[in-house]
């Protein structure tokens with residue numbers, strides 16, 4: 483089954499889509515089970531994906547990208563969502579890349595972007611701590627200036643790409659006397675960083691191949707020029723400015739994964755029989771699938787609109803929060819309805835729908851919970 487061309491796609495997007503589709507079929511699908519068991523995606527896969535041009539396609543050529551619009555990356559992410567994989571942390575990689583592109587010095591961009599885009603380096607973004615998630619201003623990790631370096635102390639948890647990461651964008655306090663204005667983004671190169679330690683690769687309900695981890699910083703020395711931005715205290719504003727992209731990525735993943743779920747479910751119900759008829763021929767099945775298809779197409783239309791907006795740099799925080807909130811809630815709803823139509827087989831991990839269901843659940847939590855998204859959307863409401 484081929485998918486309809488997105489409203490924003492031109493010939494270049496379609497060429498990227500075909501490349502991504504072939505690459506994932508050859509290099510991702512055969513490895514997914516093994517990655518889930520290992521709890522991590524092979525580093526060699528990252529390199530191959532980078533060589534194929536599937537990381538940071540929207541970055542200018544001088545830094546190693548293809549120089550396309552953001553929708554180049556959106557196309558790759560959409561196609562990735564349709565594979566059923568949830569382990570490859572390229573979403574995070576794309577977020578880190580755009581932090582560096584937006585706020586990095588020329589030296590930082592030249593040092594890190596080509597390596598992130600080639601897959602030689604794997605990135606992570608470390609905001610969440612055991613005691614602070616939604617309430618980011620409550621973080622306790624500190625970066626204290628001493629001579630010509632920072633000394634980093636603290637711990638983070640739930641960090642995607644945590645085991646593999648070579649470059650971590652650490653959200654840290656550089657001034658305890660200030661709230662949001664006391665937060666900075668410090669880039670830590672993990673290779674040889676004394677006092678840096680990776681904790682457990684956390685066991686999760688779903689997204690089993692993702693190396694979501696604890697990280698510890700114990701007097702870690704970081705050069706002063708690894709601060710992102712021209713001065714300290716800009717971290718919170720930098721995060722808020724970049725979050726629309728992160729939130730839209732969650733919506734894109736939702737559409738891709740629901741495309742796959744619907745396809746798998748249609749195949750199953752057209753083969754499985756009960757009471758002498760195909761499950762597909764039962765009115766309940768037809769109605770449920772009609773509901774799911776409608777939800778998916780309405781969601782797709784909105785996400786497409788957001789992709790068009792981000793290409794024109796017009797995606798505001800509230801609209802991106804709607805994409806994240808609506809996309810992830812609908813993602814979970816569609817997975818639940820589809821799984822039900824598989825009966826007992828839907829609960830068995832040998833069927834992709836079981837993984838899709840488990841993988842979806844965290845969409846309402848990470849990247850800002852649904853409740854926080856509603857807060858942000860509500861703040862944009864104005865009394866007429």
Ligand SMILES: Cc1cc2nc3c(=O)[nH]c(=O)nc-3n(C[C@H](O)[C@H](O)[C@H](O)COP(=O)(O)OP(=O)(O)OC[C@H]3O[C@@H](n4cnc5c(N)ncnc54)[C@H](O)[C@@H]3O)c2cc1C
Nearest residue numbers: 607608609610614615616640641642847848849850851853
């Ligand atoms: C698989 C996975 C991957 C992740 N990857 C990363 C990563 O790469 N980097 C990173 O930094 N973090 C990551 N996270 C962390 C994630 O972003 C946080 O878990 C999330 O932001 C919620 O924070 P919390 O877990 O501390 O929950 P809490 O903030 O403690 O929230 C608990 C509950 O209270 C609700 N709540 C909190 N505040 C409000 C409010 N003001 N109004 C209404 N309800 C509220 C929440 O919605 C939630 O239901 C990941 C998490 C998971 C599970």
